[in-house]
Amino acid sequence: MDIKRIVMAGGVLATAGAIGFVMQNGESAKARYAGASIPDISGTASEPLQVTDITLTSAVADTVAAQTSRSELQEQSIAEAAIGAPEQETIAPEIEMAALGDPIALEVVEPEFAPPVSLCSIEMTAEASAAAMVDLSLSAACYPNERVTFHHNGMMFTEATDETGNLNLSVPALSENAVFIVSFANGEGALANTKVPSLEFYDRMVVQSKASSGLHINAFEFGAAYRDEGHVNANSGRTMADAAKGHGGFITSLGDGVQGEALVAEVYTFPIETAQKQGDVHVSVDAEVTTANCGLRIEAQTLEVRRASAMKVQDVTLPIPACDAVGDFLVLQNLIQDLKVARN
Structure with a gap:
């Protein structure tokens, strides 16, 4: 098949993006995140961090041993009924016979309530x-x-634990104070955070969508053409070691596409402060026409972080050609701003 690469202007397809760390709440964002709970982990000054359904807590009911008269117990029961108190199992009071003339004391023993136990640590x-x-x-x-x-600073992706319930990942940080939230389908989860001061030495670009969208990042470093050595994509073999040494950028693929309706992301990292070359780096987003997306309108987002500064977010709506174009590619130009690399 003669594969066509159809170049499209990204600015025509991208809606106006919000500047900052907060995920957009527009129609395209709702479509992409339908059914998912999105915590606001932006860290902006106006909204405090709020995490729900993450930390498991337990409450222990106080056990009260009280001595009271029969009339006081009746008055208490009437008062509880008046305010709709929940029904509780009644315990028959233990009565001890006293000598003639001694007062009769009723000792009421209430049941102890065990704290709820988490199903999983x-x-x-x-x-x-x-x-x-x-x-x-x-x-x-x-x-x-x-x-x-x-979830991390607006980026979301779907993975799966192994047969022992464990999972190890290496994820690009999008903020120096990096907060990561993980959530299972039933709402249980966990949170972890760490400081990443080295982020100021790198620029990062993200494209995220559902796995069926077929979107991918391509970077062309210092004038490289398609499939040249300086053409960097998810299959180019570049690693974080190349970036750490200033040799060039690399792409990290996140998300398990095997999971149904999985969210995936690709992240391009470039060592902007330590690069050994100078010039321009052009970044584009490709969409392959497949049987899974042909004829559909797909939703996606791009995230850009430059030298640990404020994040730029754009929603993207892209109509995919009909299924007779399967195998072709749409190339979205100018969707992500090119990098200008100067020798330090």
């Missing part, structure tokens, strides 16, 4: 590593082979 750790990456380690023994969603 979920733990996640985060540790900063080279090239402003973060090593995440998730341990959830009672969630083997389970779908799980990660």
Whole structure:
């Protein structure tokens, strides 16, 4: 088949993006995140960090031993009924016979309530590593082979634990104070954070969507053409070691596309402060026409972080050609701003 590469102007397809760390709440964002709970982990000054359904807590009811008269017990029962108190199991009072003339004391023993027990102990750790990456380690023994969603500064992707409930990932940080949230389908989850001061030495560009969208990042470093050595994509073999040494950028693929309706992301990292060459780096987003997306309108987002500064977010709506174009590619130009690399 003669594969066509149809170049399109990204500015025509991208809606106006919000500047900052907060995920947009427009129609395209709602379409992409339908059914997912999106915590606001932006860290902006106007909204405090709020995390729900993450930390498991337990409450222990106080056990009260009270001595009271029969009339006082009746008055208490009437008062509880008046305010709709929940029904509780009644315990017959223990009555001890006293000598004639002694007062009769009723000892009421209320039941003890055991604290609720969590069904699973979920733990996640985060540790900063080279090239402003973060090593995440998730341990959830009672969630083997389970779908799980990660959230980090507006980026979301779907993964799965292994047969022991464990998962280890290396994720590009998008903020120096990097907060990561993981959530299972039932709402249980965990949170971990770490400092990534080296982020200021790198620029990062993200494209995220559902796995069926077929979107990918391509970077053309210092005038490289398609399939040249300086053409960087998910299959080019570049690693974070190349970026840490200033040799060039690399792409990280996040998300398990095997999971149904999985969220995926590709992140291009470039060592803007330590690059050994100078010139321009052109970044584009490609959409391959497949049987899974042909004839559909897909939703996506791009995120850009330059030298650990404020994040730029854009929603993208892209109509895919009909299924007779399967195998062709749409190339979205100018969707992500090119990098200008100067020798330091």
